[in-house]
Every structure is written in C-alpha cells, then in structure tokens.
Amino acid sequence: MKASKKVLTLFLAAAMVVSAFAGCSKGNDESSSTANESSQSSQAGDSSTEPAGNTGEVTTLDYYISTTAVSGPVTGWLGDYLKENGLALNIIAGSEEKMQAYLAGGDLPDLMSFNTWDSVTKAIAGKMLVNLDEHLDKLPNVTANVPEAIEYTRDNRSNGTGNLYVIPSSIGDSYFPVDTGVYSINVRWDIYEKIGCPKAETLEDLIPIFKQMQEAYPETEDGTKTYAMNLFSSWDGTTKMAAVNNVITTLGYMESFYQYFADLNLETGEINSIFDDDSTYLRALKFFYQLNQEGLLDPDAITQTYEAAKAKVDSGAYVAIGYAGYKDGFNTPEHVDADEPVGYMPIIFDEYKACVIGDATVGSTRNQLGISAVSSKVDACLQYINLTADYDALLTLNNGPQGELWDINDEGEVYATEKYWDCYNSNGGKLTLSNGEELHPGFTYEYVIANTQAHPTYNVPIGIGNWPDVIEGTQKNKLTEAWSDDNDGYMFPIQKMEAEGRVYKRPLAHTLMETTPDDIALLQQAIAQIVIQNSWKMAYAKDEAEFNSLWDDMKTQAEALDVQEVIDWATDSWNKGMEIAKQYVE
Amino acid sequence: MEESVKAKSLHKKSKREGYMIFLYALPTIIFVFIFSYLPLRGWIYSIYNYQPGLPISECEFVGMKYFTKLFSNPVMRMNLFNSLRNTFAMVGLGILTSPLPMIFAIFLSEMRSKGFKKFVQTVTTMPHFISWIIMYSLVFSMLNVNNGFVNTLLVQMGVIEEPVNFLASQKHVWITMKGYELWKELGWSAIVYLAAIAGIDQELYEAAMVDGANRLQRIWHITVPGMIETFFVLLIMSLGNFLNTGMEQYYVFQNAMNKDYIQVLDLYVYNIGIGNGQISYATAIGIMKSLVAVIMFGFVNWLSKTVRGYSMF
Numbered sequence: 044m045k046a047s048k049k050v051l052t053l054f055l056a057a058a059m060v061v062s063a064f065a066g067c068s069k070g071n072d073e074s075s076s077t078a079n080e081s082s083q084s085s086q087a088g089d090s091s092t093e094p095a096g097n098t099g100e101v102t103t104l105d106y107y108i109s110t111t112a113v114s115g116p117v118t119g120w121l122g123d124y125l126k127e128n129g130l131a132l133n134i135i136a137g138s139e140e141k142m143q144a145y146l147a148g149g150d151l152p153d154l155m156s157f158n159t160w161d162s163v164t165k166a167i168a169g170k171m172l173v174n175l176d177e178h179l180d181k182l183p184n185v186t187a188n189v190p191e192a193i194e195y196t197r198d199n200r201s202n203g204t205g206n207l208y209v210i211p212s213s214i215g216d217s218y219f220p221v222d223t224g225v226y227s228i229n230v231r232w233d234i235y236e237k238i239g240c241p242k243a244e245t246l247e248d249l250i251p252i253f254k255q256m257q258e259a260y261p262e263t264e265d266g267t268k269t270y271a272m273n274l275f276s277s278w279d280g281t282t283k284m285a286a287v288n289n290v291i292t293t294l295g296y297m298e299s300f301y302q303y304f305a306d307l308n309l310e311t312g313e314i315n316s317i318f319d320d321d322s323t324y325l326r327a328l329k330f331f332y333q334l335n336q337e338g339l340l341d342p343d344a345i346t347q348t349y350e351a352a353k354a355k356v357d358s359g360a361y362v363a364i365g366y367a368g369y370k371d372g373f374n375t376p377e378h379v380d381a382d383e384p385v386g387y388m389p390i391i392f393d394e395y396k397a398c399v400i401g402d403a404t405v406g407s408t409r410n411q412l413g414i415s416a417v418s419s420k421v422d423a424c425l426q427y428i429n430l431t432a433d434y435d436a437l438l439t440l441n442n443g444p445q446g447e448l449w450d451i452n453d454e455g456e457v458y459a460t461e462k463y464w465d466c467y468n469s470n471g472g473k474l475t476l477s478n479g480e481e482l483h484p485g486f487t488y489e490y491v492i493a494n495t496q497a498h499p500t501y502n503v504p505i506g507i508g509n510w511p512d513v514i515e516g517t518q519k520n521k522l523t524e525a526w527s528d529d530n531d532g533y534m535f536p537i538q539k540m541e542a543e544g545r546v547y548k549r550p551l552a553h554t555l556m557e558t559t560p561d562d563i564a565l566l567q568q569a570i571a572q573i574v575i576q577n578s579w580k581m582a583y584a585k586d587e588a589e590f591n592s593l594w595d596d597m598k599t600q601a602e603a604l605d606v607q608e609v610i611d612w613a614t615d616s617w618n619k620g621m622e623i624a625k626q627y628v629e
Numbered sequence: 630m631e632e633s634v635k636a637k638s639l640h641k642k643s644k645r646e647g648y649m650i651f652l653y654a655l656p657t658i659i660f661v662f663i664f665s666y667l668p669l670r671g672w673i674y675s676i677y678n679y680q681p682g683l684p685i686s687e688c689e690f691v692g693m694k695y696f697t698k699l700f701s702n703p704v705m706r707m708n709l710f711n712s713l714r715n716t717f718a719m720v721g722l723g724i725l726t727s728p729l730p731m732i733f734a735i736f737l738s739e740m741r742s743k744g745f746k747k748f749v750q751t752v753t754t755m756p757h758f759i760s761w762i763i764m765y766s767l768v769f770s771m772l773n774v775n776n777g778f779v780n781t782l783l784v785q786m787g788v789i790e791e792p793v794n795f796l797a798s799q800k801h802v803w804i805t806m807k808g809y810e811l812w813k814e815l816g817w818s819a820i821v822y823l824a825a826i827a828g829i830d831q832e833l834y835e836a837a838m839v840d841g842a843n844r845l846q847r848i849w850h851i852t853v854p855g856m857i858e859t860f861f862v863l864l865i866m867s868l869g870n871f872l873n874t875g876m877e878q879y880y881v882f883q884n885a886m887n888k889d890y891i892q893v894l895d896l897y898v899y900n901i902g903i904g905n906g907q908i909s910y911a912t913a914i915g916i917m918k919s920l921v922a923v924i925m926f927g928f929v930n931w932l933s934k935t936v937r938g939y940s941m942f
Contacts, residue, residue, distance in 0.1 A: 139904065140903045140904065143681070143902075143903050143904075143906050143908075144903065146681035146682060146906075147681040147682075147908060148681075149681065149682040161906075165680060165681055165682065166682065168680045168682065168683055169680060169683050170682065170683075171682050266776075267775060267776060268775055276884055276885065279885075281900065281904050281905045284885075341775070342774035342775070342792070342794050342797075343773050343774050343775055343794070345794075345797040345884050345885060345886060346769065346773070346794070346796040346797050346884055347769070347773070351769075561678060561907070564905065564906070564907065565698070565905075565907055568901065568905045568907070569702075569704060569705060569708065572708070572888070573704070575885055576885040576886075576888055576889070577885075578885070579884070579885030579886065580885060580886065583886075600704050603702065603703055603704050604702060604704045604705075
C-alpha cells in the first residue's frame with residue numbers, strides 16, 4: 044500500500060514537471076490544412092480569376108486582421124466564393140496589444156493584415172515575413188494593377204532591404220460622391236430647420252445654434268437628454284485625444300497630425316506647435332470647454348466607449364455629430380423619407396473646410412498584407428492576395444455574387460438589380476441575398492484595391508454603393524431635398540463644397556511618413572499621456588482660470604519632456620514624405 | 630558494536646528520509662525555477678534596444694540607457710513616482726480591508742435562515758466569475774450621468790440636484806477602486822474563512838452557551854480566535870505578493886480624469902510595453918518594481934527580526 048502510494052506520488056510529481064515543461068515548449072505551428080470537400084452549391088459570380096493549380100482542395104489560412112473585431116471562420120456566400128477559389132479563411136481579430144504580442148512572439152499567423160507601417164518594419168526586422176519578390180510570378184494581378192504601390196513599398200518600406208515584404212491595401216482614388224462623410228459637423232436638420240436655420244460664420248458661432256437646438260429638442264422620445272457632439276475617449280490610444288479630430292478636420296487641418304503635437308494646415312502647408320497660444324488644437328479644446336459650459340457636452344463623453352456614443356447617435360440623441368458620428372444609423376430610409384424627414388446633414392458654416400482622405404496611390408497606412416515566414420501555406424496566401432487585386436473578383440468580394448444585388452447587362456454595363464432596390468426600399472436599406480443572408484454581416488475586409496477605385500472595364504467604382512444610379516436612387520431623399528432648399532439648390536453637400544473650393548484632400552505624404560523611431564515614440568507617448576489627460580480636463584474645466592492653468596501645466600510639462608524634438612522629427616518626416624510623393628503623383 | 634550498527638542504520642534512514650523529503654519538494658522547486666527564475670533572463674532586454682522577433686544577439690546594446698531615461702527627466706520621474714504611490718496606496722488599502730472577508734464570513738455563519746444564507750453567499754460569490762470588462766459595463770450602466778440608475782434615483786429622491794459623474798472623478802479613486810474590488814471578491818474571499826469556521830469544534834460553542842456566553846461573546850472568544858490563524862496566513866501570503874496589484878481592473882476603469890491616481894505599476898508597465906510596444910523600457914520599469922519589492926522584503930524581514938526575533942534570513 045505504502046509502496047503504491049510512493050509510486051503514485053512520484054508519478055504525479057513527474058506528470059507535473061512534464062506538464063510544466065510542455066507549457067513552455069514552443070508550439071508546433073504546422074496547423075494542418077483542411078482539405079474540405081466543397082459540397083455546398085454556391086451562388087458566387089463568374090469571376091475571371093481561376094486559381095492556378097486549384098485541384099478542388101481547400102486550404103484554410105489563419106488570417107490576422109488588425110481592423111476587425113470579429114474572429115472565426117469566414118462562412119456564408121463569401122466563404123463559398125473563397126472555397127470555389129480553393130481557400131478558406133479563419134479570421135483572427137486584431138488589436139494593438141495583440142499585434143505587439145505576435146511581434147514579440149515571432150510566429151505570425153499565415154496571413155497578416157498589419158495595423159501600421161511601424162509593425163511591418165518590426166516584422167521585417169524580425170525576419171517574420173516571406174520575401175514576396177521571390178514569388179511575384181504568383182501575383183500577376185498585383186504586378187499588373189498596382190505597380191506604383193509595389194515600387195513604393197520596395198523602395199521605402201522594406202526596412203532598408205530593398206525587397207518587397209508586404210502588399211499595401213485599399214489602393215485607389217478617394218471618392219466622396221455625396222458629402223465629406225465624417226469630415227464635417229452634421230446637425231439634426233429637422234431641428235435646425237425648426238429654429239429657422241441660423242447661419243454661422245465661425246466654429247464658435249455653432250455653440251449658440253446648438254444651444255437653441257437643444258432647447259427645441261431637450262430629450263429624445265425615450266427620455267434621453269440631448270447634447271451636441273458625440274465625443275468619447277475609447278479611440279484615444281496612447282498618442283492622442285482623438286476627439287480633437289471633430290474640430291481639426293472641419294477647419295482644414297490634417298486629421299491626427301496633432302499626435303506629433305503640431306497643427307498641419309493643409310491650405311498653407313504650415314506646421315506649428317499645438318502649444319502656440321493661437322493653435323487650432325487650443326481652439327478645439329476651447330470649443331469643447333464652451334460646449335460644456337453651455338451644458339452641451341455629454342457628461343459621459345470621457346467615460347463612454349465608441350459603441351455607447353454610436354448607440355446615442357443611432358437614436359438621434361445628439362443635436363450635432365462630428366468625426367466618428369456615422370450618421371447612417373439614424374438616417375434610415377424611414378427617417379429620411381418620412382413626410383417630415385428627420386436626419387443628420389452637414390452644416391456648412393463659413394469657416395468650414397473639410398480635410399478628407401486623399402488618394403491612396405500607394406495604399407493606405409494600414410492593412411498591409413504580408414505572409415508569415417513560418418507559414419506552410421505560402422502559395423494559398425499568395426493566391427488570396429492575388430485574388431483581392433483582381434478587378435472582376437473584387438466586384439464579387441465587395442458586392443456579393445453576380446446576379447444577386449448586381450449584374451451585367453447585354454450592353455456590358457454593371458447595374459444594381461431589382462433585388463438591390465427591393466432591399467433599399469423595403470428592407471430598411473439592409474442588403475440581403477435571396478437566401479436571407481446579409482451582404483456584409485457586420486464586417487468588411489480591406490482588399491488590395493479600394494472599392495472606390497474605378498473598374499477599368501465598366502468605368503464605375505468597384506463598390507455598388509458608389510455607382511452613379513445607386514447614389515442617385517439611394518442618397519436623394521426628402522431630407523437631402525430639405526437640405527438642398529436651404530443650400531442654394533445644390534443636390535448634395537459635396538457639390539456645394541467642391542464648387543466653393545472647401546475640400547482639401549490629404550496629400551500622399553500622409554501615407555509616406557517614416558516609421559517613428561523608438562526614441563521619438565517613447566517621448567511621444569510620455570508627452571501624449573499628459574496631453575490627453577489635460578485636454579480632457581480642460582474640456583470639463585470649471586472656469587476659465589482652471590482651463591488656463593491646465594493649459595499652462597500641459598505646456599510646461601511637455602516642454603520639460605522636450606516636445607520640440609517630436610515636432611521637429613514630424614516636420615522633417617512630413618517634408619521628406621512630400622518629396623517622395625512627387626515620384627508617385629504627376 | 631551493536632550501537633554503532635544501530636547508529637549507522639539510523640543515519641542511513643534519516644538520509645533516505647532526507648532524500649524523500651527533497652523529492653517531495655522537487656516538483657515545487659522545479660515549478661518555482663521555471664516560472665519565477667527562468668523569466669528573469671528576460672531582464673536582459675532592458676539593456677538592449679529589443680526588436681520583437683530578432684534574437685537578442687542582433688539587437689543593439691544600449692547599456693543603462695532605459696534606466697537613465699526613467700530618472701533623467703522630471704516628468705518621467707513623476708510618472709514612476711505616481712505609479713509607485715498608487716501601487717502602495719492600493720496595497721495599503723488591501724491590507725486595511727483584509728479583515729472584511731473574515732467579518733463577512735462570521736456574519737454569514739451567524740445567519741439563522743439557511744436559505745437566505747445560501748442566497749447571500751451565491752450573490753456575493755458570483756461577481757468573482759465575471760471579468761472586469763463586464764464589471765465595467767455594469768458599473769457604467771449604474772453610474773453614468775445620463776441614465777445611470779444611481780444618478781436617476783438620487784436626483785429623483787432629491788438627494789442631489791445635478792447627476793454626479795462618478796466614473797470621471799479624480800476624487801477618492803483609490804477607495805472606489807477598492808470598493809469595486811471588494812464587491813467583486815468579498816464573497817469569494819470569505820469561502821476560506823467559512824471553511825475555518827466549519828472546522829471549529831462545536832463543543833466549544835455548547836460549553837460557552839452553558840457558561841452563559843451571549844452571541845457576541847461566542848463570536849469574539851471562539852470564532853475569531855479560531856479563524857485568526859487563517860487570517861494571518863492569508864495576510865502573509867498577500868504581503869508576499871506585495872506589489873502585484875494586477876492591471877485589469879485599473880485598465881478598464883482608467884480615464885483622463887482619474888489616470889493620475891489609478892495607474893499602478895503593473896498598468897504602467899502594460900501601457901508602455903504592450904500598449905506602446907516599448908518592450909525594453911517597460912522591462913526596465915519592471916526591474917525597478919522588483920528592486921522595490923526586494924527592498925520592501927528586506928525591510929519586513931528586518932522588522933520581523935527586531936520585533937519578533939525571528940526572520941527569514
């Protein structure tokens with residue numbers, strides 16, 4: 044008995060040691076490729092892309108996407124379409140933290156969609172990526188359709204190696220067919236009309252207007268108190284108070300450049316410290332402060348998440364919304380085409396200059412596609428990348444299977460089908476396929492070519508939402524008519540904005556800035572912590588004296604941390620970006 | 630002769646027993662070595678400009694650069710100092726509130742209605758299994774200004790005129806944080822004490838009742854002494870974990886208003902290392918944390934030696 048106890052004890056001890064070691068052992072990364080037999084019939088379109096060597100076997104790829112929040116296998120029509128092409132994707136939802144952990148670990152999933160060029164540089168330095176130059180023969184669509192992006196990436200984003208490690212995404216022209224999207228301040232037009240559509244010259248003139256609107260509409264139907272501007276703090280991250288974009292981007296200043304503690308005026312090209320007493324950054328904070336003094340700033344702004352703020356936007360609880368106030372949630376067909384239409388439309392105050400996304404000639408600053416050096420499925424990864432650079436395949440990837448929501452007529456033109464219009468007219472605008480499946484169930488992926496880029500054969504942007512007849516049919520409604528009556532008869536806001544020369548596209552240099560060196564990043568993060576904190580405190584300051592004292596404190600601390608070093612680096616990097624851009628833009 | 634043989638066999642036996650005891654301890658030694666000593670080789674990252682994925686031999690050697698950075702600038706020094714101060718405050722409050730689970734367990738055990746006792750125990754234990762993210766959503770829905778039920782209730786009862794933004798306040802951050810933690814963990818922590826109470830001999834209570842002791846006296850003279858040993862064991866264990874406050878709770882509750890008081894060392898290391906990718910710098914801060922822990926440990930050791938005449942070393 045005693046002996047058996049001893050044996051048991053020793054056995055358990057040994058098991059514990061072994062399991063401890065097993066926990067530390069490096070995982071075997073050779074996840075098997077599943078050879079699913081595709082049995083489901085698919086309604087996918089007749090894309091011209093025929094994968095080389097597709098033998099009916101399906102290869103499953105682990106695909107890390109930094110900009111999606113949904114993990115799991117890609118199913119539904121998209122899953123079927125990919126399966127036809129011999130692919131299946133298992134999505135790994137990304138985040139800044141997860142990215143860092145992957146980079147520190149070294150073993151990346153098969154296919155990577157990075158969050159920043161900085162992460163790409165680190166992955167190249169860590170030899171974690173496949174050199175795509177050795178596989179260009181398997182990327183014919185990429186080499187044919189986006190040659191500038193390849194050249195640019197090889198020359199400027201290879202960590203000095205001169206090789207191609209990633210393919211940028213969303214390459215193409217920017218496109219604003221209706222308005223400037225989030226680069227505007229949108230007001231509840233129905234309430235704005237109720238108070239007599241008062242005109243505003245400056246940003247600050249908006250405050251009394253918002254106040255009048257709030258008084259006219261103090262709470263929503265469900266009793267939620269109304270405020271102006273949908274601020275929230277969950278996008279702040281470690282480098283900036285993201286809410287400032289609400290103001291900066293409507294005054295002609297570049298989005299988020301203040302993360303380097305400088306204002307960048309797109310009209311003049313001037314770069315100035317945000318700590319100057321006449322900076323636009325300070326003006327933005329003052330604007331928030333005044334909103335708060337007037338009882339217009341949502342007291343929950345500092346603690347609520349984007350989702351919470353969005354839910355309020357969707358219920359119309361803000362009389363005005365800015366950056367990140369995606370108005371589609373409230374501007375539903377029922378609202379905008381009601382007998383008395385309600386919804387958000389941009390208020391075009393005299394000073395308003397929209398700083399919008401520019402053409403992504405060499406791709407976006409994120410979602411760069413790379414293949415893990417330890418992947419055993421390099422060919423399948425290449426096949427996926429190549430597929431998302433194929434114009435015909437992109438029609439399906441973006442708009443669903445041909446014959447469902449879109450089709451090609453006898454004249455060889457693409458058009459939105461009856462089904463599409465049915466969805467728009469009777470399904471609350473929700474695009475669903477014949478089998479009831481949603482076209483984009485809560486997520487979309489970034490492909491090599493942007494959906495705003497024109498298809499070379501059909502001469503319309505790839506995404507169905509941007510086709511001229513679709514824009515005319517879906518965007519013109521009673522609300523835009525009401526807006527038009529008050530705005531010199533322009534059909535859409537973009538027409539007025541462009542006619543008056545108020546649209547400023549972000550220069551290509553924006554995507555060409557160098558990776559932030561570690562020393563600067565460390566400094567930037569330390570200063571940002573103070574800036575973010577004090578900026579929010581300033582918005583909620585009790586009085587002018589507290590506001591000024593917080594500003595002085597922020598300035599003093601930032602100067603003590605040598606903020607000028609960050610500003611100088613950013614200015615220099617921007618200027619270099621402008622020089623490089625000349626090679627890629629005529 | 631016979632005695633020497635006996636002594637030899639005794640010696641042999643005790644030697645064998647020594648080996649046996651060593652073997653019993655071996656798994657723990659290996660465990661501690663793997664999980665507490667091996668990770669220390671990661672300290673080397675603090676003297677290199679570590680690039681994720683690159684072997685350390687290919688990273689640039691920077692010596693004490695990151696340590697100097699920690700102290701070279703008044704703002705950096707203040708950040709570190711604030712994080713240390715917050716950590717000490719949270720730990721201090723933890724020690725101050727450490728008798729609460731014990732008191733709660735006593736109250737629970739004194740309940741007459743078994744059904745109600747089980748109900749209270751379940752309700753107070755459940756939050757332990759909920760993540761801090763969910764807890765934050767719960768707290769936000771209770772305390773937010775616009776339609777949080779606490780504010781709505783207080784306003785409607787006329788206690789306050791304007792809703793209070795509890796979550797975006799820099800007042801009493803440490804206490805509120807401890808409050809949330811107690812809410813989440815009190816029931817769970819009381820389980821050990823309930824077990825201790827169950828272990829107390831019932832005859833003691835009966836004898837006390839015969840002697841005319843009332844309820845409070847029974848608690849004070851029987852229950853409390855019966856649990857005190859458990860309390861001290863747990864207290865000493867928590868002292869061993871002195872600076873490890875964890876970061877999840879503080880991470881979800883942090884905002885611009887309360888950050889000065891909420892950023893504990895673990896959160897500071899996380900924000901810099903994982904949040905910002907400055908792994909080498911974060912390692913340097915981590916080492917500073919260990920250094921402080923060693924100094925603290927030395928102090929407690931000295932204190933124990935002076936006061937009780939007994940110490941670890």
